[in-house]
Amino acid sequence: MDKIETMRAFVAVAQDQSFTAAGRRLGLSTKLVSKYVQHLESQLKTQLFNRTTRSVSLTDVGAAYLERCRPILEQMDELDDLVRERQGALSGPIRLTAPTGFGSTRLTEALIPFLQAHPEVELDMKLTDHRVALVEEGLDLAIRISVLRDSALIARKLADMPLVLCASPDYLNRAGRPRSPEALPTHTCLVNSNQQEPNIWRFHKAGREHVVRLHGAVTSNSPGALAQMAIGGLGIAMSPFYPVEAALADGRLERVLPDHATDLFGVYALYPPNRHLTRRLRALIDYLAGELGPFKLPE
Template sequence: MDSIDAMRAFVAVVNEGSFSKAANTLNLSPQLVSKYVSKLEEKLGTRLLQRTTRQVNVTEAGSQYFVHAQQILLSIDDMTAQLHGLQQKPKGTLRISAPVSFALKHMAKLTTDFQHRYPDVTIDLQLNDRKVDIVEEGFDIALRIGELKSSSLVAKQIAPIRVVLCASPEYLQKHGTPSTLAELDNHRYLHYSYINMEATGEIYEYLRARYFKQSSTFYSNNGDVLVASAVAGAGFVLQPTFIASEALSTGKLVPILPQYEPKPIHLYAVYAHKKLLPHKVRCFIDFLSDYYGSPPYWDARIAANQN
């Protein structure tokens, strides 16, 4: 008996709820599926399924075995797809959703370099700061920033994202440099409309309190506009360094209250968990994983100019 075939038959029966449906899925006869499961139970020395004339129920042992068997089969299929992919070039259209500011600043060269390596892949890059429904809207991959809620999607961490409170030297010379959070009450806050309500840290709590008090005087759903306004001396801003790195590295903006800098959030590549991940998707994820460096090049540029 082939253990993998028997394992696959058992998993199919549990997923489909019957031997006949599992047989259709596997393109086998119900008798052969039943034989596979019986031989598997005999080999393991325990009953995995309780069979009646009307239904099939999973035993406690069967439930435990199912979880591990499904993971093993997914790993085998995943490895098979990778090895098969090594023998072929990725091709087709790769649909990607990405945040607006990040894509504008950091994805043009990425996609160009990727297509130089894989010229048969067409990229459809859609920019949107809302969280798209990957499956419903037909995306292969979505890039997301922030803490992710648990879901059936697979999320691969790509890069840390620092978030820095900063203002222009001219603004600070005119209004003073705050040394405590309370002193920010005397300053003009340039508010990002989509501030992460789940992010933790004193600075987030303080700014959320200001938001609820309606004390901000300028709002925007775009970080580039807020950073440009801060450079022009409009007030202080809390923004990721992938947006503000140029201004920070050239001294157009300077960090304030660095002791309250929140823990970095992260950039993730999110995709649907598929039994056989398309080769074009796997190649893009692998290409993206090390592309921005560690630390990301925008943070390395800030550090280089500060030393």
């Protein structure tokens, strides 16, 4: 039994804490994954996992082995990548994560021509509105929309992403149109709970910063869900431009306080600094930098 394949099975089980999920990740049966891990444990003469009917967790030895397995497998992948790169055509896997709404719309639209042009590239895209640890999850690349925080990851900005304050005409006709940021706490505000300070909104006008603290707001970790709530007349949303672009264009939403500037988000590609950036990853990042955006608010 191939040692590298048993190590890959072990790492997948450790990442997913499940033999079944690891099998799905690797395209193998649960029984075969279990057989690989058992063979590895037999070779090492030690137990790598604590197993119960409900959970799978690493032993102390298993955790130490995992830490040393990952760089070995990464080096093996880099060797494979080197051979592929010498052959000319882009090929091999790209494991990518992105926000659900953006990933299923604008990002997917941009990816389709790239994948059609490079049919030997194998894309594994994990969409989630939660932050994902790239190394621990075995991912190559993250697409994130935010104000970039300090990070151990290498980041490249792909596009600017305006934030827009907006609400439906129906809501504004009922509740009134706020004339200043200070009026917002009297309104129902729809807040993205993924933000670093979700209940604080910042505005800028004539060199002055307005900081608004919100209370009793409706919250969600999905910008797309907040956009739909705003369209449905539930309140005022501070949204990245992409999920509200169409509704602003056709009048289902209108901008609120358009004379006050909001913070500017960016669309970023992030990847681990200690991982070899393959030619296919470099090509994808360069391609997305040319295809995404510009995202411009309506006048």
